[in-house]
Amino acid sequence: MKNFYTILLLLFGISVSMAQTGGIAGKVTDQRNKPLPNVNIALIKTSLGSTTDSNGDFQIQNIAPGKYAVTFSMIGYDSKTISVTVSANTTTTLKAIALSEKQEQLSEVVVKGHQNKYALKAPSQSLRLKTEIAKLPQNIQVISSDLLQDQQVTSIMDGVIRNVSGVTMLEHWGNFARVNMRGFRLPAFRNGFNVQDSWGPLSEDMAFVDRIEFVKGPAGFMMSAGEPGGFYNVVTKQPTAKTIRQVSLMARSFDNYRGTLDLGGKATKDGKLLYRFNAMYQTSDTHRGDEDAERYGFAPALTYRISQKTSVTAELNVQQAESYIGSAYVFAPVDDGYGSLDRDFKFTDTNYPVSDIQEVTFFGTFKHDFNKNWSWETKFGYLRYDQVGNSIWLWSLEDNGDAVRYISNWDALSMGRYFQSYISGSFNTGSINHKILGGFDYSQKEYWADFGQYAIIDIDEPFNIYDPVYGNTVEPSFNKSPEVQYRDNVYNYGSINRSVYLQDEIGFFNDKARLTLAGRYTHLFMNGREATDSKITPRIGLSVDILPTLSVYGLYDQSFIGQSGVSFDGEAFDPVDANDIEGGIKKSFFEGRLKTSLGAYQITKQNVLVTDPENPNFSIQLGEIQSKGIEFDLQGEITPQLNLILNYANTNVEITEDSDRDNIGQRLSGHAKHVTNGWLNYKFSEFSKLKGFGASLGYQYQVDRSTWAWAADNESFLPDYFRLDGALSWSNEKLRVQLNVNNILDEYLYSGSDYGSYLYWQSEPGINGRVTVTYNF
Template sequence: MSSRNSTLIPTRLFLALGWVPALALAQQAQPPVTSLPQITVQGQALSETATGPVQGYSAQRSATATKTDTPLIETAQSVTVVTRDQMVDQGATSIQEALGYAAGVRSDAYGVDSRSDGARVRGTEASTYLDGLRQAYGYYTSTTRTDPFTLERLEVLRGPSAMLYGQGSTGGVVNMVSKRPQEEFQGEAGIQYGSHGRKQAQLDITGPATADGKLLYRLVALKRDADTQVHHVPDDRSLVAPSLTYRPSAATSFTLQALWQEDKSGSTAQFMPWSAIQASPNGTIPTYRFLGEPDYDKYDSTRRSIGWLFEHQFNDNWSFSQGFRRARNEVDYFTHYADFFTDSGNWAVNPLDPSQVGRVQYGNTNKVRIDTLDQHLKGKVQTGIVKHELLLGFDWSNYNRESRSANGYNYINPYEPVYGDYVTPTLTDDARFKQRQTGIYLQDQMKIGQNWIVSAGLRHDRARTVSEGSPGDSDSATTKRFGLMYAADNGWSPYISYSESFTPVAGTPRNQDYVTYKPLRGEQWELGVKHQSRDGRSLFTASVYDLKEKNQLVQSAVDPTTQEQVGKTRTRGLELEWRGSPAANLDLIAHYNYINLDEKLEGIPKHQASAWAKYRFAIADVHGFSAGAGVRWMSKFTDGNAPETASVVLLDGLLAYETNKWRYALNVNNLTDKTYVATCLSRGDCWYGARRNIIASASYKF
């Protein structure tokens, strides 16, 4: 078969299956041959689903690990669900902050970084998905940052996941679940005021658009004007996210989603050399120091996307689902950063003026187009004592990038900066880049008798990567996954699982415009046990894993705006996590990680732990008060020959008062305003962590 035909086949399949939602919706207008039996639902008003709201901190169900609505206690892989209640209580203003208490995650591996929410899961950078569709390719200049206010939940699948996603990293997948239209009318309007001049207004309103409830709507909007802990770096945002659900019958649902987001920011990452954070006659460089140019530096991004989520139930056993999104991202990134690599870890000094040090000037404009599709057929069959839940799926993605860039070099006094001494370099066209991937997968979740659960899956991917002027590369891979679990009647579920990863990488190595990156390949064995309380209000997970990967990306030691690949790496670790409500007025989260990384990877602390508790109480018979406290700890570590990154303990706090309509809260992260270094890298630079951040908020529900 020619390469041309092999490319056309998945495209034709995509076009053909793309008509399924339209055909299913059109069928609703025809007189039905049969009708579904009436179903009477009894129980709590709120019945949890894999994508819906969760009361408290402990979710019971998720679809991220299986693409089916599966109880977490029956999922043979580690999954953390950060609920909306947790994000609200902890005052999370970014995905980075929302993941601060998640097991297996280092959310601030690069300290406070206004450009990206990149999180490291089990030592490697996780792939980011939104509603099961990949959100970003390459590194941070390809998308905007997702705002937690737009999300219902945030889920971390730890370990390889290529069998379902094709493009999931070896470390895991971060899947963000959007807020969706709800059946009952509800609304929330709120304001925030906080550190660094933060002023924010937000709105979330949802409900039925028609009396028969066949049409539901939701509108999420946000406006923010803020600065950051680094001078001359703003954090402004405007966002509108409307969605509309059409349900012509109990068997069919079609949700249209759109997003317009515009951010005006800069780079809080100054790439400070090792010597900048060490004692010297001039002192250390403060955390607020800006080494760039106020009239030049910026990180402005715009994202426009539209897509849909479609579901159709043919009968009690068979259904079809499809998700599609078209996104257009534009990023203008202009920056200066410290020259830490000319003299490995030290300032590059101006030979004509020793008080001035070198800084690299970099300019880049990126225009990215991303189309993603994932669709699958689900079926339930039974063979003897074995109940099968089958999943047959096909996904497709198309990524295109056009960029222009420029480089320069100049000097500044980092202790007494005087701005304006720079020349604007001329942008030149970079090689255009394209990547297309198709994948087909089959999964079988088997329940044998009452207690045994077996999951198995197989997938085949084809990827085509082209950098302008080059013949392009084609890659293909077959990946698999297997899991075995015994779900005991007492709530304990021991399991063992094996999974693999295959991830084509968007982009080209430094100064190699016509050579593309090699795909990442990985595999993992995981052994664990889960326990869920009888009332479902708490979930405990313990796991150990052995994870191997080759061709992993790390930031270049020569040019921090690019990445390079390393050979084989190995990571082993232990993770413990508990989430739940041990008492009616108490919510609690706790986790501990131990990780033993290959020396080729960037430094990650071997030990991490965190705990967060929220207690509700009354004062003088007035109910609605709550107080929360959290602690985050990481051990000291060293990356290669870099200076040791000291251990650190950070405290967070919450005070809140809530009625049926109003909620007032005061959140403080890094309560003691501890100045700390998040990491020092062997290539020569260090990154400061986030200083104290105080946010006062008020919201009204209607």
């Protein structure tokens, strides 16, 4: 760390002696003097540019002194170009720029532009970063709301992961998703807060989601609080000045019906109070049948602009969900092999009880802009996840198919409290510019679960998987009082994370080279260990523009996180220490509309948890593992009508240190060595006879796929996975009708694991469809 700070001071000293730069700022309006958000501003013959915010304001900094031509453009408006002279150490404020509406069919042009936004330029505010994604020294992929709409995604478990290289979903219990990347489980973030629990949170419903950001590798700017593989950040729909009035109705296979409502806009004429209200309701069954479940929720949000520089946002999300926890699993003898039972086979009885889940989240944000360069943001969050339910599993299984099943109680309560306060800003020292980010983070989590109560339900006679008879079991009765956190012998996990962070992104050569130097001090308290741990983790990154559309980057980052759970002997686990070394190339085409990235990484992780081969329901801690891989991502538009997602990842995770030397060099479970996905969307142009129609086709392909947990022989593999999906749509400025068909080839698709004495897996449905009608009023 001494060398780290020496480098920082040296670079800061060098920067003082360099020449100075200037900036441009201003406001863009329409002809009625109303602010225009999302206007593109570009300095001709440079790579510099910006977009206007919700108030129509913009600023561009770190411009070398001189004369420039600046263009202002937006779909549906005539472009405008003006000349600007930039002086050193001065921000030139332009008079209001008014753009005129185009006279041709504006509404159709707007719809066309909406469909082409697969590649987003900047990360969300919840990631704290002010630099556009292409110039960051890290691989960050964003799934936009337009892409979610084209794929008709309803939850995080509904194929979202296909849009990012190397991301897989190993399994789910019905209420939450286990998402893996680079060989490790990804923690779930919401609006920048890490809300992951041992068996949670509730799977995210897309009715409330604006975008999903996949951050690869450790991320010191987000508390270093995720697995070293990275994390995914769900960004919810926020209040907006744009008027939104949208209702959507969906009908799917297996008696699934769903409705959503999205409202937003100005609550007052002066625009000081903005609002957003989202709601959803659905009833659903599965391809197995007799699993009727209900889910509904609502999410109001308000933003109050105290002044032009200060705003407050409050957001509430309440969801009620039913889930048949564990019902997706099927068990069979090892000799029978995976998929030996019918895809629709049902292991649970027809009277298997549903679990009730309620999740409440609240987020509050206070933001203040001191000036055009410096801002302060304070955020706090609260999550309460309350579950009353049951889970089913196998007690024993004979070769003739006689199975004895048991149901365990699964009442759970999760509570999380979160706080963040940070300052970001920029300044120049000579020709070198600095983007500063510093702040304090706090999180307090506690999780209780009562799964100690259980009852065998096949007492009089076993349940034979080859000749199943349903309706003979009796629902067990468990003691569900007092509330779960006050019961004896419950599983209890809790942690407190306090940390401070400081980062300087230093721009050289008119911001064509950017060096990131940062450090975080983290102090952890884990109630399972009744002890504290602390560590300083550095972060060093470099991104260089070789061409205006081509950059290369390198990164060294560390993570330090606590681990939940205990071993079979009741011992708590030590925190995870991990580091990530990676580098890559980012290239854009067609004036930035198509973005690509190619990278390679090596993650070294100590104190990793793996399944205990002698006690499969528990974990053990290994010495060290390494994950190495190559990743490629492409997203954006090739032509104004053709959008494309394409990705590939090669992942290899091996044990590098262990007390049992025979384990060294062995592959770790829980990943596919080769993963590639694609999604192609074509929408006919406004000049075509098929104007308004669109078609999509996508695939998911996984090769050399391992199970999520090893059996005792450490040789457990799954067959390759290939799924083909497609969609047809028609839309105008008010109405959209879409048909999606998944698993077009009707493949028997599943994930699962080998437990040594038996196999288990969970299947996906065969060919299935959904029809959605969306109306904007």
